[in-house]
Amino acid sequence: MPTRLVECVPNFSEGRRGGVIEQIVAPLRGKAGVRLLDHRADPDHNRLVVSLVGDPEPIAAALLESCRAAVASIDLRTHRGAHPRIGAVDVVPFVPLRGISMEECVEIAREFGRRFNRETGVPVYFYEEAATRPDRRNLEDVRRGQFEGLCREIGAPDRAPDVGGSAVHPSAGATAVGARRFLVAFNVNLASRDLSVAKAIAKAVRASGGGLPHVKAVGVDLADRGMVQVSMNLTDHRRSPVHLVLERVRAEARSRGVEVAETELYGMVPAEAMLDAAAYYLQAAAFEHSQVIELRLLDGDP
Amino acid sequence: MPTRLVECVPNFSEGRRGGVIEQIVAPLRGKAGVRLLDHRADPDHNRLVVSLVGDPEPIAAALLESCRAAVASIDLRTHRGAHPRIGAVDVVPFVPLRGISMEECVEIAREFGRRFNRETGVPVYFYEEAATRPDRRNLEDVRRGQFEGLCREIGAPDRAPDVGGSAVHPSAGATAVGARRFLVAFNVNLASRDLSVAKAIAKAVRASGGGLPHVKAVGVDLADRGMVQVSMNLTDHRRSPVHLVLERVRAEARSRGVEVAETELYGMVPAEAMLDAAAYYLQAAAFEHSQVIELRLLDGDP
Numbered sequence: 001m002p003t004r005l006v007e008c009v010p011n012f013s014e015g016r017r018g019g020v021i022e023q024i025v026a027p028l029r030g031k032a033g034v035r036l037l038d039h040r041a042d043p044d045h046n047r048l049v050v051s052l053v054g055d056p057e058p059i060a061a062a063l064l065e066s067c068r069a070a071v072a073s074i075d076l077r078t079h080r081g082a083h084p085r086i087g088a089v090d091v092v093p094f095v096p097l098r099g100i101s102m103e104e105c106v107e108i109a110r111e112f113g114r115r116f117n118r119e120t121g122v123p124v125y126f127y128e129e130a131a132t133r134p135d136r137r138n139l140e141d142v143r144r145g146q147f148e149g150l151c152r153e154i155g156a157p158d159r160a161p162d163v164g165g166s167a168v169h170p171s172a173g174a175t176a177v178g179a180r181r182f183l184v185a186f187n188v189n190l191a192s193r194d195l196s197v198a199k200a201i202a203k204a205v206r207a208s209g210g211g212l213p214h215v216k217a218v219g220v221d222l223a224d225r226g227m228v229q230v231s232m233n234l235t236d237h238r239r240s241p242v243h244l245v246l247e248r249v250r251a252e253a254r255s256r257g258v259e260v261a262e263t264e265l266y267g268m269v270p271a272e273a274m275l276d277a278a279a280y281y282l283q284a285a286a287f288e289h290s291q292v293i294e295l296r297l298l299d300g301d302p
Numbered sequence: 303m304p305t306r307l308v309e310c311v312p313n314f315s316e317g318r319r320g321g322v323i324e325q326i327v328a329p330l331r332g333k334a335g336v337r338l339l340d341h342r343a344d345p346d347h348n349r350l351v352v353s354l355v356g357d358p359e360p361i362a363a364a365l366l367e368s369c370r371a372a373v374a375s376i377d378l379r380t381h382r383g384a385h386p387r388i389g390a391v392d393v394v395p396f397v398p399l400r401g402i403s404m405e406e407c408v409e410i411a412r413e414f415g416r417r418f419n420r421e422t423g424v425p426v427y428f429y430e431e432a433a434t435r436p437d438r439r440n441l442e443d444v445r446r447g448q449f450e451g452l453c454r455e456i457g458a459p460d461r462a463p464d465v466g467g468s469a470v471h472p473s474a475g476a477t478a479v480g481a482r483r484f485l486v487a488f489n490v491n492l493a494s495r496d497l498s499v500a501k502a503i504a505k506a507v508r509a510s511g512g513g514l515p516h517v518k519a520v521g522v523d524l525a526d527r528g529m530v531q532v533s534m535n536l537t538d539h540r541r542s543p544v545h546l547v548l549e550r551v552r553a554e555a556r557s558r559g560v561e562v563a564e565t566e567l568y569g570m571v572p573a574e575a576m577l578d579a580a581a582y583y584l585q586a587a588a589f590e591h592s593q594v595i596e597l598r599l600l601d602g603d604p
Contacts, residue, residue, distance in 0.1 A: 282545065283565050293570050
């Protein structure tokens with residue numbers, strides 16, 4: 001049986017006090033079935049972003065410990081930072097990686113939200129795939145007005161939490177818990193200094209402009225490097241795979257007389273995205289992921 | 303610290319008697335640090351090929367159990383099969399996969415050969431990277447004359463075993479133990495029925511014809527499918543990566559007015575080979591293997 005793997009990327013509203021950061025991160029270390037891949041504290045954002053991968057149950061158990069520490073130590077009434085936030089535990093997205101469907105991931109998120117509320121009293125909103133109403137799919141809508149705005153508006157019917165009563169937790173605010181696809185950050189650098197070209201290509205390829213589904217794109221000037229960039233987030237790399245996105249950008253660039261200079265895959269990438277790209281360009285139509293030794297090692301004994 | 307991983311692909315001279323095959327395979331199941339990826343018995347070859355991946359020490363320990371079973375149950379004096387062989391345990395190659403250098407793999411192979419000889423009395427020849435003399439790098443040279451020929455010639459100075467005395471084990475013969483790179487089986491199918499084109503391209507790309515290093519290639523007729531094939535073994539995919547081999551075949555084919563129809567990666571492939579191909583075609587020059595979530599999961603905690 002394949003291992004069940006999710007990624008979880010909780011964001012906490014603490015990026016400055018090392019002691020508190022350590023209290024939040026400590027429960028995530030050395031737990032069977034939980035791998036702490038990364039944690040980054042940003043003092044300007046005053047925010048801690050953690051990346052966990054592992055089995056859903058032990059991840060949820062370890063994360064609840066972290067959340068209790070965050071709720072006990074972070075006070076939103078005095079918290080200041082550049083990043084929008086509604087709570088001490090601001091967002092908790094679960095991402096299906098391996099052996100788990102999105103539907104199961106939604107259930108994992110909702111169960112986590114209920115347990116988190118039961119143990120901390122913090123009200124919970126479900127977002128993206130875990131949303132219970134269409135106007136909560138978008139995280140920005142859930143976080144509208146931030147902690148301060150939500151304190152005033154939580155009594156309004158359209159802002160009633162999915163779990164918990166109609167008041168924010170006095171110090172720890174509220175928390176958004178969701179399920180979403182893995183996000184691939186993919187930038188294509190163009191051999192051109194003309195920002196208008198990058199902007200035009202970004203507009204042509206992004207979903208909101210009628211381009212490729214699940215692609216967000218903006219044009220960015222890399223003046224230092226004498227290039228411009230189409231900077232993209234692929235929010236569902238299965239439906240809009242990295243290689244097809246690149247081919248679309250290449251075609252759009254060529255039609256404007258510009259070549260792709262290089263690309264950047266930023267941060268973590270699921271093996272699947274790279275294997276699919278390799279198989280596509282190698283024309284290896286019958287290739288299966290299970291042919292990759294390292295992936296076989298992640299699965300249970302046959 | 304990264305996990306230390308080797309692949310080991312022992313070949314045993316038994317492909318028919320289910321009971322003996324099971325005695326050989328059983329010690330390789332359910333051992334901590336040892337993953338039995340595959341085992342295939344071929345009755346025509348009268349041979350069993352096993353694929354193990356894992357930590358070198360537990361692999362060696364489990365494999366010695368298998369080898370004792372094979373030595374006890376297989377008699378080369380009565381063994382018949384289509385595949386060349388010198389022993390009950392015919393060949394034992396170790397392949398560095400992850401966190402292990404070829405030099406370390408050579409040491410693992412030699413230590414295994416010494417232990418195997420000590421416990422079974424079967425003489426051992428070291429081959430490929432583990433060879434102690436240039437004329438033993440090639441497995442075919444080590445296996446020259448097979449069991450029957452070796453029985454006569456083992457007393458000759460150039461056939462003296464690397465470990466053990468100058469006589470084969472009466473029933474279990476001798477064993478070749480080696481270290482080599484992972485072998486990638488890569489076939490390129492051409493949109494042509496002209497076998498001479500496939501043969502000419504195979505000759506142009508293979509190492510022995512002055513083509514690409516570590517590439518073996520032959521032209522094959524796929525008459526049923528109306529295509530011809532350049533069938534290749536890449537014996538060092540780091541030095542001659544899959545994608546560069548394909549590009550060379552593509553160029554050779556185009557110069558003859560033929561297109562690549564599709565390719566086949568046969569059997570297991572190391573993640574590295576696919577990731578390098580993806581990064582090449584995606585022009586993601588700065589991409590690192592450690593960005594792949596699944597590979598991070600194979601490593602120890604940071």
